[in-house]
Amino acid sequence: MKLTKNVVAALAGLTVGLAMTCGVSATTWDMPTPYPDKTFHTQNIAAFADEIKEATAGELQINIHSAGSLFKHPEIKNAVRGGQVPIGEFFLSRLSNEHAVFGADSQPFLATNYDAAGKLWQAQRPVVAELLEKQGLMPLFSVPWPPQGLYTKKEINSVDDLKGIKFRAYNATLEMFANKIGAAPTQVEVPDIPQAFATGRVEAMITSPSTGANSKAWDFVTHYTDIQAWLPKNIVVVSKKAFRKLAPEIQDAVLAAAEAAETRGWEMSRKETSAKTAILEENGIMVVTPSAELMDGLKDIGAKMIVGWKNDAGEDGDKVLEMYQAK
Numbered sequence: 001m002k003l004t005k006n007v008v009a010a011l012a013g014l015t016v017g018l019a020m021t022c023g024v025s026a027t028t029w030d031m032p033t034p035y036p037d038k039t040f041h042t043q044n045i046a047a048f049a050d051e052i053k054e055a056t057a058g059e060l061q062i063n064i065h066s067a068g069s070l071f072k073h074p075e076i077k078n079a080v081r082g083g084q085v086p087i088g089e090f091f092l093s094r095l096s097n098e099h100a101v102f103g104a105d106s107q108p109f110l111a112t113n114y115d116a117a118g119k120l121w122q123a124q125r126p127v128v129a130e131l132l133e134k135q136g137l138m139p140l141f142s143v144p145w146p147p148q149g150l151y152t153k154k155e156i157n158s159v160d161d162l163k164g165i166k167f168r169a170y171n172a173t174l175e176m177f178a179n180k181i182g183a184a185p186t187q188v189e190v191p192d193i194p195q196a197f198a199t200g201r202v203e204a205m206i207t208s209p210s211t212g213a214n215s216k217a218w219d220f221v222t223h224y225t226d227i228q229a230w231l232p233k234n235i236v237v238v239s240k241k242a243f244r245k246l247a248p249e250i251q252d253a254v255l256a257a258a259e260a261a262e263t264r265g266w267e268m269s270r271k272e273t274s275a276k277t278a279i280l281e282e283n284g285i286m287v288v289t290p291s292a293e294l295m296d297g298l299k300d301i302g303a304k305m306i307v308g309w310k311n312d313a314g315e316d317g318d319k320v321l322e323m324y325q326a327k
């Protein structure tokens with residue numbers, strides 16, 4: 001049957017009208033994340049999205065774009081700030097070039113266990129929130145990675161054993177740390193780790209048992225030295241402009257889900273530490289307790305870096321350290 005132009009126009013108008021009616025109260029947020037679906041951070045965010053969808057009866061839905069598929073990791077924060085997406089996750093200390101306070105949790109040997117990391121976040125969060133607010137952003141929740149360990153192709157007994165090694169860096173602090181131990185830092189994102197080792201771009205890295213196991217580190221290194229250097233965090237932020245557009249009850253649902261995600265995420269991280277360390281060992285990596293000589297050398301470098309960090313962080317850094325030490 002041949003349709004007249006009037007009939008076609010009428011059908012098109014009806015379709016548009018139905019679409020507008022069906023979607024009048026529903027909002028969908030695209031959310032870029034830098035890590036693959038199997039990473040516990042991404043799994044926690046998936047649960048966060050599910051809770052919001054359920055609590056709002058589908059009025060707010062979050063469409064997760066994992067593994068840097070929508071925006072690459074370095075682009076995510078500015079994508080939220082610029083309004084390209086309303087919400088996103090990224091590694092907090094990536095922003096340490098903007099302000100040193102963002103990198104407090106990546107300072108070597110400042111907070112080396114979950115209790116200390118939790119207290120540091122309590123001290124850091126108000127200052128981080130204030131800094132992000134100036135960019136139109138609001139933190140929703142933050143979750144740490146397991147304590148960072150040292151992955152190498154040989155046994156490491158002292159800092160001198162690391163000199164000249166090509167070293168993976170993921171933020172400015174780790175790049176500085178690599179330089180101070182005499183290694184050669186190279187910026188490599190998580191999805192590129194296996195290829196970087198395979199092509200010789202890097203020969204060693206400091207990262208969590210999670211990233212090591214997920215990257216199948218046994219294919220390219222032989223030793224994991226459990227130095228527990230720091231517990232860096234991922235953070236989920238939302239555009240304040242996008243958040244304010246939500247109805248009050250939807251805002252409350254987002255904040256409640258964020259609080260639950262932070263609690264759940266920290267517990268997931270704790271469990272992840274032992275589970276993924278065991279996987280490393282099961283696949284042939286030698287899990288090594290660091291020597292006293294190695295730890296003394298690393299902690300000495302860490303102490304010197306804290307002095308420099310305090311100078312860079314200024315009054316905001318003093319606030320964080322004073323609150324942290326008081327706790």
